Amino acid sequence: MRKTGSISRRRLLAGAAAAPVIVPGSVLGKNGAVPPSERITLGGLGIGGRGAAVLRSFLEQPDVQFLAVCDVRNERREAIKTMADEKYGNRDCAAYRDQEELFARRDIDALLIATGDRWHTLLSVLAARAGKDVYCEKPCSMTIAESRALADTFQRLGRIYQAGTQRRNGANFVWACEMARSGKLGKLRALHAEAGPGNRWPPLTRHDWLPAEPEPSPQVVDWDRWLGPCPWRPYNAEYVKGRWRGYFDFHGGGILEWGSHTVDLCQWAAGKDETAPVEYVPYGMGADTPYRIECRYADGLRLVLRDSGFLGLGSCHIRFEGDAGWVETADGGEIRVSENLRPLAPSISKEEAGRATTNHVRDFLDCVKSRRQPRSHALAAGQAHIACHAAYIAFQLGRKLEFDPATDSFVADEQANRMRSRAMREPWRL
Amino acid sequence: MAEFMRDPKYGTAAEIMALDWARLMGILEDPEASVFAKAKACQRLAVVGNHFAVDAIAPLLADPQLSHYARFALEPAPAFAADPALREAAGKLKGRLLVGVINSIAVRRDPEAIPLLGKLVNDPDPEVARAALEALARIRPPL
Numbered sequence: 001m002r003k004t005g006s007i008s009r010r011r012l013l014a015g016a017a018a019a020p021v022i023v024p025g026s027v028l029g030k031n032g033a034v035p036p037s038e039r040i041t042l043g044g045l046g047i048g049g050r051g052a053a054v055l056r057s058f059l060e061q062p063d064v065q066f067l068a069v070c071d072v073r074n075e076r077r078e079a080i081k082t083m084a085d086e087k088y089g090n091r092d093c094a095a096y097r098d099q100e101e102l103f104a105r106r107d108i109d110a111l112l113i114a115t116g117d118r119w120h121t122l123l124s125v126l127a128a129r130a131g132k133d134v135y136c137e138k139p140c141s142m143t144i145a146e147s148r149a150l151a152d153t154f155q156r157l158g159r160i161y162q163a164g165t166q167r168r169n170g171a172n173f174v175w176a177c178e179m180a181r182s183g184k185l186g187k188l189r190a191l192h193a194e195a196g197p198g199n200r201w202p203p204l205t206r207h208d209w210l211p212a213e214p215e216p217s218p219q220v221v222d223w224d225r226w227l228g229p230c231p232w233r234p235y236n237a238e239y240v241k242g243r244w245r246g247y248f249d250f251h252g253g254g255i256l257e258w259g260s261h262t263v264d265l266c267q268w269a270a271g272k273d274e275t276a277p278v279e280y281v282p283y284g285m286g287a288d289t290p291y292r293i294e295c296r297y298a299d300g301l302r303l304v305l306r307d308s309g310f311l312g313l314g315s316c317h318i319r320f321e322g323d324a325g326w327v328e329t330a331d332g333g334e335i336r337v338s339e340n341l342r343p344l345a346p347s348i349s350k351e352e353a354g355r356a357t358t359n360h361v362r363d364f365l366d367c368v369k370s371r372r373q374p375r376s377h378a379l380a381a382g383q384a385h386i387a388c389h390a391a392y393i394a395f396q397l398g399r400k401l402e403f404d405p406a407t408d409s410f411v412a413d414e415q416a417n418r419m420r421s422r423a424m425r426e427p428w429r430l
Numbered sequence: 431m432a433e434f435m436r437d438p439k440y441g442t443a444a445e446i447m448a449l450d451w452a453r454l455m456g457i458l459e460d461p462e463a464s465v466f467a468k469a470k471a472c473q474r475l476a477v478v479g480n481h482f483a484v485d486a487i488a489p490l491l492a493d494p495q496l497s498h499y500a501r502f503a504l505e506p507a508p509a510f511a512a513d514p515a516l517r518e519a520a521g522k523l524k525g526r527l528l529v530g531v532i533n534s535i536a537v538r539r540d541p542e543a544i545p546l547l548g549k550l551v552n553d554p555d556p557e558v559a560r561a562a563l564e565a566l567a568r569i570r571p572p573l
Binding site for chain 1: 442443444476497499502507
């Protein structure tokens with residue numbers, strides 16, 4: 001036992017038992033606060049415009065604690081750190097440039113990935129291997145091979161994955177899909193998915209390079225990390241400011257912009273979450289002329305990706321046609337149906353339709369806790385993206401393609417098969 | 431409309447991507463062709479290249495600026511053409527370029543690379559050793 005000037009363990013414990021311990025009410029769940037033990041801790045990567053909107057939905061949830069942001073751009077790191085610090089009234093949000101530092105945080109349960117498309121699969125897979133659950137913005141992959149790797153990884157590792165295809169939790173889309181799934185439309189004959197309009201996002205991407213500009217310090221913009229697995233090209237600020245869409249190396253093209261949502265909904269409606277069409281026939285060239293890709297499943301069901309000819313209900317139209325009727329809806333929330341189904345059609349406000357992202361985030365969080373699969377799980381997202389990529393390849397080659405969903409390969413078309421994957425820039429690999 | 435890069439001799443990306451495999455090979459073998467032109471040629475050869483093109487692509491595996499583009503062209507190529515070129519490069523390269531080649535060998539699941547990878551798992555460069563180990567895990571047939 002120690003003498004004067006120090007305190008014995010026995011005295012310390014005796015004093016502690018006598019002294020009152022003040023525990024914040026929030027720790028005990030008072031006044032509606034969720035105790036820390038019940039909160040899901042979250043980190044974010046590449047949080048830009050869309051990512052910030054999704055993050056706001058996360059921050060609205062009482063059982064989320066956002067702990068760290070990672071970005072190759074200093075400006076964004078600081079902006080998201082400020083957003084989080086203001087929310088919590090402290091300065092605790094960590095800011096990283098290197099995702100390995102974020103992955104190493106054992107106190108972070110899940111990650112919001114909202115980088116450019118080129119990083120989505122690789123970061124999701126690396127995050128899963130680091131023991132994290134993932135909410136990742138769409139499109140979820142750049143190739144057929146990436147789509148498969150994504151689905152296989154999350155299935156094998158048992159991590160929770162939610163693709164940012166929030167329309168699976170949008171009231172009007174859910175209703176329309178349920179009409180198809182429940183048989184109210186009769187035997188389904190055709191599914192129509194609106195692909196990104198050709199005059200805004202041409203289906204074909206370009207291989208151009210912008211002129212080289214002096215590369216900023218990596219502390220400001222880490223160009224090597226921005227490129228990640230993509231082929232090297234000289235730095236130009238335009239890419240980093242968000243104008244990377246339309247370039248082959250960084251973007252899956254116009255078909256995936258909305259197709260990742262609408263084809264996904266079509267597959268869900270038809271019970272095709274574990275497969276893809278076996279035939280793809282492209283028409284038109286987009287940009288100046290309407291385009292479409294006629295696809296067919298093994299059972300004869302048609303899937304039509306097109307960029308025009310819908311009822312003008314907003315963006316991301318879907319339309320399901322069956323022997324007993326049809327339904328069409330889009331982001332505006334309005335649902336149109338065939339005459340015979342009008343008594344069933346609900347009235348869904350634009351406001352309610354606009355809560356899709358909030359609902360989707362809540363779905364993810366509930367599944368992180370319950371370990372059930374969320375609506376836009378990795379297999380469903382992966383298969384829908386495989387269908388979109390196959391359609392995109394058919395469009396690039398300008399010819400009909402046949403596809404075997406069991407092997408993720410095209411039938412008797414070597415060129416198409418070569419386009420199923422892209423070599424990653426070293427040191428990155430899946 | 432943004433002004434895009436062009437090669438003084440071979441033109442724009444679209445013009446290069448429209449060439450046949452023989453002309454694309456010519457670009458890779460032309461010492462005056464820019465990095466841009468060679469990069470585009472490799473990306474197009476990924477789709478239209480054949481075993482003849484491998485001879486023009488393989489030397490670029492050692493080029494720090496073009497090594498990945500060379501792998502971009504070789505990784506999806508038919509087995510008999512690309513595998514020997516990648517194995518040969520793996521026996522010569524070091525550092526990050528070697529890691530890239532190992533990664534491509536892994537994607538292609540080349541069983542003839544197993545002995546070479548078996549040696550590289552003991553490479554003093556931990557990145558190389560780790561890449562070789564993961565490649566072996568991918569290529570070795572299940573027990």
